[in-house]
Amino acid sequence: MIDAAILPLKEHFRSLDDPRAQHRIEHLLLDIVLVTICAVICGADTWVEIEHYGIAKQEWLETFLELPNGIPSHDTFERMFARLRPEQLQQCFLNWVQAVFNITDGQLINLDGKTLRGSYERGGKQGMIHMVSAWASQNRLVLGQRKVNEKSNEITAIPELLRVLDLNGAVVSIDA
Structure with missing residues (x-):
């Protein structure tokens, strides 16, 4: 069994429920969440800044994300996070933090x-x-x-x- 501390970041967010209708999905939920996390860690504060970060780092992001339709727009980031269940997102985030951080x-x-x-x-x-x-x-x-x-x-x-x-x-x- 793989130690939880070395699981990739995406493994901790894979369990998020996608609230969208499956036939209308252009961007994968995991891609949206992970681009956002990377952007915020690097100082992005707004949805527009998150989109700009994604565009600037797209080549690197494609090494571990699928991004079948490129980087989502800032409106897509905002709409997606407005629809996610905050308590579920928080639990995924806490699981990740606890896997990489020891008290x-x-x-x-x-x-x-x-x-x-x-x-x-x-x-x-x-x-x-x-x-x-x-x-x-x-x-x-x-x-x-x-x-x-x-x-x-x-x-x-x-x-x-x-x-x-x-x-x-x-x-x-x-x-x-």
Whole structure:
């Protein structure tokens, strides 16, 4: 059996459910997700930047992705991620992070809540989005996040976040 830590990144996202009608698919779900992950790791912040990254790195991406119709448009990236189940995507991401990241005894993990900039829609139904994140300071890596409805409810999101993370041996700090 192959050790989970050496499984390719794509193996951790292969289990994502594709919400699209099969007869209308031009770009593979795995290609869309992996181009996005690579682009974001390299600093892309918008769907347009993700598309530009994909175009610039297409030759390299084709060494491990299929890309039967080239790089998806920024609109395709946005539509696809809007339709994915966030909890399923998060679990795939957590599985990948845990496969490549080991917590050592005494390592500091900071839990902190933040309001996402630009998340408030004036006159809209959605208020500001608040997130609680687990940050491995030594490795400068976010291990996981949980969305909370209101900043005052961070205390309920923290146990949920801790349940999905394997933090045995770590020192956990919570910013109140």
